[in-house]
Amino acid sequence: MSVIIVFLFVVAGFAGWWLSHQGLMSKPWLEQGLAGDVVALNRSTLPTAKIGLGVFLAVVGCLFALFTSAYFMRMAVPDWQPLPLPRLLWLNTGVLVLSSIALQCTSVAARRGQIDTVRLGLATAGLTALAFLIGQLMAWRQLTADGYLLASNPANSFFYLITGIHGLHILGGLVGLGRTTTSAWTGARPERVRLGVELCAMYWHFLLFVWLAIFALLAGWAATFVDICRLLLT
Incomplete structure (x- = not known):
C-alpha cells in the first residue's frame, strides 16, 4: 500500500x-x-x-x-512458491541497458545535428530492444520447458504477467522508435527528429528503470530490502 x-x-x-x-x-x-x-x-x-x-x-x-x-x-x-530466474534475464537486462545508452547518445547527437550518428543510434536502439524481447520470449520458453507453467503457481502467474506487460510497453515503444527512425532517414526537419529522439530516450530510460525494479522484485531483493527497512523502523 x-x-x-x-x-x-x-x-x-x-x-x-x-x-x-x-x-x-x-x-x-x-x-x-x-x-x-x-x-x-x-x-x-x-x-x-x-x-x-x-x-x-x-x-x-x-x-x-x-x-x-x-x-x-x-x-x-x-x-x-517462487520460481528460479533464468540466467538469460541477466543478459536481457544488459541488452536493455545498452538500448537505453544508445538512445541517450542519439539524443546528444540530435542536439548537435549529427544526423549520421542519430541514424546509427536509432538502429542500434531498435535492434537491442528487439533482442531484449526475443530474450524474454526465450526465458519464457525455458521456464515452460522446465515445468513452470502459467497456472502452476501464483508466483508463475505474476512472473508472466509483469514481464509480459513490460514487454508490451517495449513493443509499443518500438512503434514510436520506428516512426522517429523513418523521420531521420527521410530528411525530416531537425527539430522534429530531435524531439522524437528525446521522447524515445525518455520512454526508454523509464522502461529501463521499471525493468530494474521488476528484476529486483522477481529476484527477491526487493522483499529483502523491505524486511531490512521494517527492522530498522521497529
Whole structure:
C-alpha cells in the first residue's frame, strides 16, 4: 500500500507542477505591457508532447506499482512458491541497458545535428530492444520447458504477467522508435527528429528503470530490502 501512496504523490506532484506552468493562477488584467509578452511569460518551455509523455509514464508507473503491491500481498500466502530466474534475464537486462545508452547518445547527437550518428543510434536502439524481447520470449520458453507453467503457481502467474506487460510497453515503444527512425532517414526537419529522439530516450530510460525494479522484485531483493527497512523502523 505504501508503494501505491508514493506513486500517487509523484503523480499529484507532477500534475501540480504542470498546472503551475500553465498560468492558471495568473492575473493577466493586472499585468503591464503587451498581451503577447504576458502570454509568452506564462507559457511552459516544455513541448506538449513531453508533458503528455510524462503524464502517460506517471500512469504506467502507478500500474506497475499496483502490480508490485499485489505481488507483495500475494507472496505472503503459504501456497506461494517462487520460481528460479533464468540466467538469460541477466543478459536481457544488459541488452536493455545498452538500448537505453544508445538512445541517450542519439539524443546528444540530435542536439548537435549529427544526423549520421542519430541514424546509427536509432538502429542500434531498435535492434537491442528487439533482442531484449526475443530474450524474454526465450526465458519464457525455458521456464515452460522446465515445468513452470502459467497456472502452476501464483508466483508463475505474476512472473508472466509483469514481464509480459513490460514487454508490451517495449513493443509499443518500438512503434514510436520506428516512426522517429523513418523521420531521420527521410530528411525530416531537425527539430522534429530531435524531439522524437528525446521522447524515445525518455520512454526508454523509464522502461529501463521499471525493468530494474521488476528484476529486483522477481529476484527477491526487493522483499529483502523491505524486511531490512521494517527492522530498522521497529
